[in-house]
Amino acid sequence: MRTTIILKTASNYLLPVLLVFSIFILLRGHYLPGGGFVGGLIASIAFILHSFANGLNKTKELLIMHPGFLLPLGLAISFLSGLAPVALFDLPFMTGLWSHDPIAILGSVGSALFFDIGVYLVVNGVTLTIIFTISESA
Amino acid sequence: MLTAILTGFLFSIFLVFVGRFFKGKLSILASLVPLGLFIYFTQFIAPVTNGEVIMRNFEWIPSFGVDLGFKLDGLSLLFSLMITGIGFLVFAYTSSYLKGHEYLDRFYGYLASFMGAMLGLVLADNMITLFVFWELTSISSFFLIGFNNTNPASRKSAMTALGITGIGGLFLLAGALLINNITGTYSISEMLTMSEAIRGNEFYFLMVIFIFGAAFTKSAQFPFHFWLPGAMKAPTPVSTYLHSATMVKAGVYLLMRFTPVLGGENIWNYTLIAVGGFTMLYSAVHTIFRTDLKGILAYSTISALGILVFLTGLGTKEAFLAAAVFIIVHALYKATLFLVTGIIDHQTHTRDVKRLAGLNKIMLPVGIAGILAAISSAGIPPTIGFVGKELTYESALHYESLAIFLMIGIVLTKIFLLYAGFVAGIKPFVGKLPEEHENVKMPGFLMWGPPLLLASLGVLFGVAPFIIESALIKPVVTAMGADASEIHLALWHGFNIVFILSLITIGVGTAMYFMIKPSKKLENGIARLDFISPENILEQFNKIFVSVSNFWTNFFQNGYLRNYISIIILFLVVLVGYIMINETRFTIDYNSLSKITVYEITTTLILIAGIFYTVFTDSRLAAVAAMGVVGLSICLIFVFYSAPDLAMTQFSIDTLTVILFVLVLYKLPKYLKLSDYKTRVRDGILSTIFGLIVTTLALEVLSEPVSKEVGEFYAANSYIEAHGKNVVNVILVDFRGADTLIEISVLSIAAVGVFGLMKLRLKMKDRRRYADRSLNEENLKK
Numbered sequence: 001m002r003t004t005i006i007l008k009t010a011s012n013y014l015l016p017v018l019l020v021f022s023i024f025i026l027l028r029g030h031y032l033p034g035g036g037f038v039g040g041l042i043a044s045i046a047f048i049l050h051s052f053a054n055g056l057n058k059t060k061e062l063l064i065m066h067p068g069f070l071l072p073l074g075l076a077i078s079f080l081s082g083l084a085p086v087a088l089f090d091l092p093f094m095t096g097l098w099s100h101d102p103i104a105i106l107g108s109v110g111s112a113l114f115f116d117i118g119v120y121l122v123v124n125g126v127t128l129t130i131i132f133t134i135s136e137s138a
Numbered sequence: 139m140l141t142a143i144l145t146g147f148l149f150s151i152f153l154v155f156v157g158r159f160f161k162g163k164l165s166i167l168a169s170l171v172p173l174g175l176f177i178y179f180t181q182f183i184a185p186v187t188n189g190e191v192i193m194r195n196f197e198w199i200p201s202f203g204v205d206l207g208f209k210l211d212g213l214s215l216l217f218s219l220m221i222t223g224i225g226f227l228v229f230a231y232t233s234s235y236l237k238g239h240e241y242l243d244r245f246y247g248y249l250a251s252f253m254g255a256m257l258g259l260v261l262a263d264n265m266i267t268l269f270v271f272w273e274l275t276s277i278s279s280f281f282l283i284g285f286n287n288t289n290p291a292s293r294k295s296a297m298t299a300l301g302i303t304g305i306g307g308l309f310l311l312a313g314a315l316l317i318n319n320i321t322g323t324y325s326i327s328e329m330l331t332m333s334e335a336i337r338g339n340e341f342y343f344l345m346v347i348f349i350f351g352a353a354f355t356k357s358a359q360f361p362f363h364f365w366l367p368g369a370m371k372a373p374t375p376v377s378t379y380l381h382s383a384t385m386v387k388a389g390v391y392l393l394m395r396f397t398p399v400l401g402g403e404n405i406w407n408y409t410l411i412a413v414g415g416f417t418m419l420y421s422a423v424h425t426i427f428r429t430d431l432k433g434i435l436a437y438s439t440i441s442a443l444g445i446l447v448f449l450t451g452l453g454t455k456e457a458f459l460a461a462a463v464f465i466i467v468h469a470l471y472k473a474t475l476f477l478v479t480g481i482i483d484h485q486t487h488t489r490d491v492k493r494l495a496g497l498n499k500i501m502l503p504v505g506i507a508g509i510l511a512a513i514s515s516a517g518i519p520p521t522i523g524f525v526g527k528e529l530t531y532e533s534a535l536h537y538e539s540l541a542i543f544l545m546i547g548i549v550l551t552k553i554f555l556l557y558a559g560f561v562a563g564i565k566p567f568v569g570k571l572p573e574e575h576e577n578v579k580m581p582g583f584l585m586w587g588p589p590l591l592l593a594s595l596g597v598l599f600g601v602a603p604f605i606i607e608s609a610l611i612k613p614v615v616t617a618m619g620a621d622a623s624e625i626h627l628a629l630w631h632g633f634n635i636v637f638i639l640s641l642i643t644i645g646v647g648t649a650m651y652f653m654i655k656p657s658k659k660l661e662n663g664i665a666r667l668d669f670i671s672p673e674n675i676l677e678q679f680n681k682i683f684v685s686v687s688n689f690w691t692n693f694f695q696n697g698y699l700r701n702y703i704s705i706i707i708l709f710l711v712v713l714v715g716y717i718m719i720n721e722t723r724f725t726i727d728y729n730s731l732s733k734i735t736v737y738e739i740t741t742t743l744i745l746i747a748g749i750f751y752t753v754f755t756d757s758r759l760a761a762v763a764a765m766g767v768v769g770l771s772i773c774l775i776f777v778f779y780s781a782p783d784l785a786m787t788q789f790s791i792d793t794l795t796v797i798l799f800v801l802v803l804y805k806l807p808k809y810l811k812l813s814d815y816k817t818r819v820r821d822g823i824l825s826t827i828f829g830l831i832v833t834t835l836a837l838e839v840l841s842e843p844v845s846k847e848v849g850e851f852y853a854a855n856s857y858i859e860a861h862g863k864n865v866v867n868v869i870l871v872d873f874r875g876a877d878t879l880i881e882i883s884v885l886s887i888a889a890v891g892v893f894g895l896m897k898l899r900l901k902m903k904d905r906r907r908y909a910d911r912s913l914n915e916e917n918l919k920k
Binding site: 130 | 782783786787790791793794797798801802859861862863864866867868870871872875876878879882883885886888889890892893896897
């Protein structure tokens with residue numbers, strides 16, 4: 001695929017910016033519009049943009065691992081965040097746990113945040129896996 | 139007790155890791171497992187004789203009343219001892235029978251897990267526990283029948299057996315749920331106290347049907363009997379263990395267990411008498427048409443099961459006593475005959491009874507075992523078989539009505555069974571040894587020891603029936619709900635009408651043995667009637683079922699995505715449309731609608747333009763881009779109505795969808811004329827109607843009084859309970875978090891699916907490429 005130099009240069013700067021933005025969306029989700037699902041989609045769009053500009057192989061090198069590995073990782077994080085209250089405090093599955101004192105920047109942290117991080121990773125992994133696989137075979 | 143049941147399963151798991159050590163000389167050690175369990179269960183003989191009932195309960199899902207409840211009474215103990223005792227002999231026998239088999243460890247694994255499942259079945263007191271173990275026996279039976287998995291006939295028989303007994307298991311589950319619905323418990327001991335209420339219930343008929351469905355399929359009663367002869371494809375130790383001594387008796391066990399709960403009504407008794415009576419006579423007659431030893435034994439086993447069902451149906455104390463004795467009689471002689479058949483098959487490589495004779499000269503101990511078993515099966519004194527037959531005749535003779543017909547039925551059955559026993563146990567061993575078997579060798583002790591032991595026990599119990607009387611027989615009769623205190627087993631019952639009938643049976647049966655020789659002609663004769671056999675009818679039904687479902691699937695799921703969508707939409711239109719025509723008031727409450735702004739009008743116009751462009755353009759790429767426009771317009775509408783979360787997600791999804799489409803476009807032809815004019819008109823009409831229906835629905839919903847309870851709950855509690863201000867997100871990650879967890883799992887599966895499909899295609903392409911290359915190289919060589 002032939003790409004313009006402008007897109008190529010821009011994508012190198014856009015990738016980190018978009019990733020930071022996606023994490024921002026992920027974190028603010030509990031109070032304002034956003035969340036793991038949208039965050040994951042934005043992150044995957046960032047990588048896809050990079051792959052359009054620089055070629056799929058470059059993006060894969062950047063990722064080191066195959067995006068498919070994000071699936072079990074994300075699922076595990078989400079599941080464990082639900083399991084934590086059962087294992088630690090003998091509460092029902094998926095009871096929300098919250099830290100007493102708010103942490104700087106993040107605000108108050110709870111098991112729901114980890115759940116959302118899992119969702120973020122899974123959505124990112126699913127989208128990238130599907131799109132990378134299809135574009136490889138195209 | 140739980141440990142005892144789990145031992146079998148644990149042993150088979152253990153074999154997964156160290157199985158290779160159990161393939162050689164050490165394989166005999168596997169028999170220590172059932173032997174240990176047998177010894178464990180013998181310690182319960184004393185308490186059970188004294189009338190104790192041992193209960194163990196482990197909570198499983200207490201909120202549903204589902205527990206791992208176990209109960210050891212006379213009935214359970216008799217079966218447990220049979221399962222472990224015969225199990226021990228079969229395990230030992232197998233180590234010699236399948237010596238050096240590549241998958242001997244696997245075989246032991248299946249056998250051990252079957253033993254565990256069967257023990258669980260007969261010890262279970264909770265109906266759900268019973269159901270679980272019931273199905274486990276079906277599954278292990280499936281693996282054992284299909285053990286020779288390279289043989290298509292074996293695989294087919296295994297499927298048939300699993301199908302029939304599996305359906306029976308579902309009946310059992312249905313019965314359990316229904317009874318639970320009425321009594322509020324799954325515990326069989328608790329049901330015993332509610333027998334009156336259960337029998338008086340309006341659904342009593344249905345409960346009986348369900349329990350019968352389970353019992354008749356498992357115990358191979360007509361018309362479900364045909365899976366059992368098919369199951370003879372399994373190695374002989376399996377036929378001995380599962381398909382004659384233990385598993386097939388599970389159905390009888392179920393009937394016996396439920397006799398005190400459901401029994402006593404006419405429908406229970408008469409159905410059992412009719413089905414059991416017909417089955418016993420039908421399959422006893424069938425034995426004279428068979429020449430395969432295992433075929434003969436299979437039909438005589440079905441007949442024996444019929445007798446047991448018949449006796450349970452009679453419902454008198456005498457009949458229960460006869461049934462209890464006959465279970466032991468049958469287990470002893472039939473297991474012997476199967477093991478003997480296995481030896482003959484193993485040494486001479488044939489089971490064709492026409493070609494077998496005079497083997498006594500080579501394997502005398504085996505011959506003695508066979509002949510003793512045949513005598514016990516014939517009911518000739520001094521074997522336990524004689525005691526059993528006398529009791530059976532007595533209970534039929536003393537039945538309140540139609541005794542004469544029952545008598546004729548049972549005597550005829552016994553005559554044919556005597557014939558079958560003689561053909562299987564005596565014929566191969568007497569007479570002149572054919573030339574083809576002159577070089578046959580004597581088998582090892584491990585093979586002839588078990589059958590000889592079982593056959594000798596049959597004689598021992600006959601001479602001294604008091605050994606089993608109070609320990610095994612009386613507690614069984616008690617467990618079936620009858621008073622057992624006055625029972626007294628004896629070999630000699632006096633010279634009476636029953637004794638005369640016995641003499642007639644033995645005389646006629648022996649005469650038949652000398653007059654009718656098993657022949658191919660008889661076998662072919664019965665084969666001509668196969669087209670009306672239940673097996674054939676079921677097979678025809680299966681074929682029709684497969685072709686109808688094939689047609690059905692191809693019609694609705696022909697692989698074209700566009701058809702799927704049309705069908706789904708059509709279905710919705712019909713369903714929703716039908717209800718709307720009847721229910722809709724077609725009044726629009728204009729006050730509830732908000733004012734239309736210029737932004738909305740503009741967006742809607744863009745939207746409509748996008749739709750038209752998508753439908754009418756000739757270029758795929760343009761269509762995709764126009765679809766993007768439609769999506770983004772919807773996004774804007776979300777924004778206008780303050781749903782930023784939705785808008786953000788829709789926006790990202792739309793972007794990705796367009797990218798996906800563009801990627802796929804590479805693979806598709808450029809030109810867009812897939813559908814002709816007619817299809818387009820059809821689809822246009824369908825989608826217009828669908829759009830109209832959805833619009834009407836939305837307007838209709840608005841004019842209904844809205845219940846805002848759910849929304850208010852979330853809005854009120856989202857910060858208090860979940861520390862979040864964004865209600866949408868709080869619902870996703872907290873209130874309905876489990877849903878989200880399942881959803882991301884589904885997404886992951888979808889991704890794995892796409893990956894698998896695409897990569898598989900790549901591989902196929904590669905494979906074809908390699909195949910072409912090697913073909914070219916070969917051509918070059920030439």
